[in-house]
Amino acid sequence: MRRKLAAGNWKMNGTGGSLAELSALAESHAGPAAEILICPPATLLSRAADTVRGSAVAIGGQDCHANAAGAHTGDLSAAMLKDAGAAAVILGHSERRADHGETDAQICAKAGAAIAEGLTAVVCIGETLAEREAGDTLKIAGSQLAGSVPASATGANTVIAYEPVWAIGTGKVPTLAQIAEVHDFLRAELSARFGAAAADGFRLLYGGSVKPSNASEIFAVSNVDGALVGGASLRAADFSPIITALEAS
Numbered sequence: 058m059r060r061k062l063a064a065g066n067w068k069m070n071g072t073g074g075s076l077a078e079l080s081a082l083a084e085s086h087a088g089p090a091a092e093i094l095i096c097p098p099a100t101l102l103s104r105a106a107d108t109v110r111g112s113a114v115a116i117g118g119q120d121c122h123a124n125a126a127g128a129h130t131g132d133l134s135a136a137m138l139k140d141a142g143a144a145a146v147i148l149g150h151s152e153r154r155a156d157h158g159e160t161d162a163q164i165c166a167k168a169g170a171a172i173a174e175g176l177t178a179v180v181c182i183g184e185t186l187a188e189r190e191a192g193d194t195l196k197i198a199g200s201q202l203a204g205s206v207p208a209s210a211t212g213a214n215t216v217i218a219y220e221p222v223w224a225i226g227t228g229k230v231p232t233l234a235q236i237a238e239v240h241d242f243l244r245a246e247l248s249a250r251f252g253a254a255a256a257d258g259f260r261l262l263y264g265g266s267v268k269p270s271n272a273s274e275i276f277a278v279s280n281v282d283g284a285l286v287g288g289a290s291l292r293a294a295d296f297s298p299i300i301t302a303l304e305a306s
């Protein structure tokens with residue numbers, strides 16, 4: 058049985074004052090049925106980890122370097138994230154693919170490094186609007202999945218987040234049938250690569266304009282094991298009802 062996961066990606070948002078939102082979240086979800094993960098900016102990692110210590114909320118990074126250490130100005134290794142209190146790291150988010158030109162091969166190497174360090178790799182994939190309109194959604198999902206997920210991936214160390222680029226921060230959400238189509242496809246692709254039993258262990262998150270108002274219907278979709286939430290994860294008042302909807306699903 059896969060444990061449901063509610064993950065929040067704060068992106069480039071948050072300073073010390075935002076930690077109050079984390080405290081509020083930790084207080085209102087003691088011993089939840091779903092796993093809760095918040096990925097704040099790197100500047101807040103250790104303070105965020107201190108804030109949620111002993112609670113049901115885990116902390117994650119938003120990127121890491123594939124190397125363990127060295128001359129990589131501005132980058133952070135998986136070991137550094139772990140040292141700061143992270144249990145997971147988001148990799149291959151479409152904003153990093155677009156802003157930093159990250160390729161599937163680079164993301165795969167980062168995920169391998171994160172897994173080797175004992176972090177959960179949250180590997181993101183998803184098509185652009187042009188790709189969807191060209192009928193290439195499953196082709197893109199399949200190639201990004203194959204290219205970005207390392208051979209060392211298992212359901213215990215890797216989570217896949219399907220985030221259509223056109224749904225991120227736009228208020229546009231695919232139809233439930235469109236979400237089901239991609240998630241069912243991802244499960245089948247994982248099954249073809251890792252075998253049915255192993256594939257069954259991977260959590261598949263949906264991400265892109267998830268809000269308290271649409272969370273329940275999305276969580277009812279086949280092979281949706283949780284969500285990766287951007288804007289609505291910044292405030293406990295928005296993220297909390299999403300967690301509650303996931304627990305009830």
Ligand SMILES: O=C(CO)COP(=O)(O)O
Pocket residue numbers: 066150220224225226227228264265266267285286287288289
């Ligand atoms: O990119 C996302 C999470 O990684 C989704 O962002 P929004 O929830 O703001 O659309």
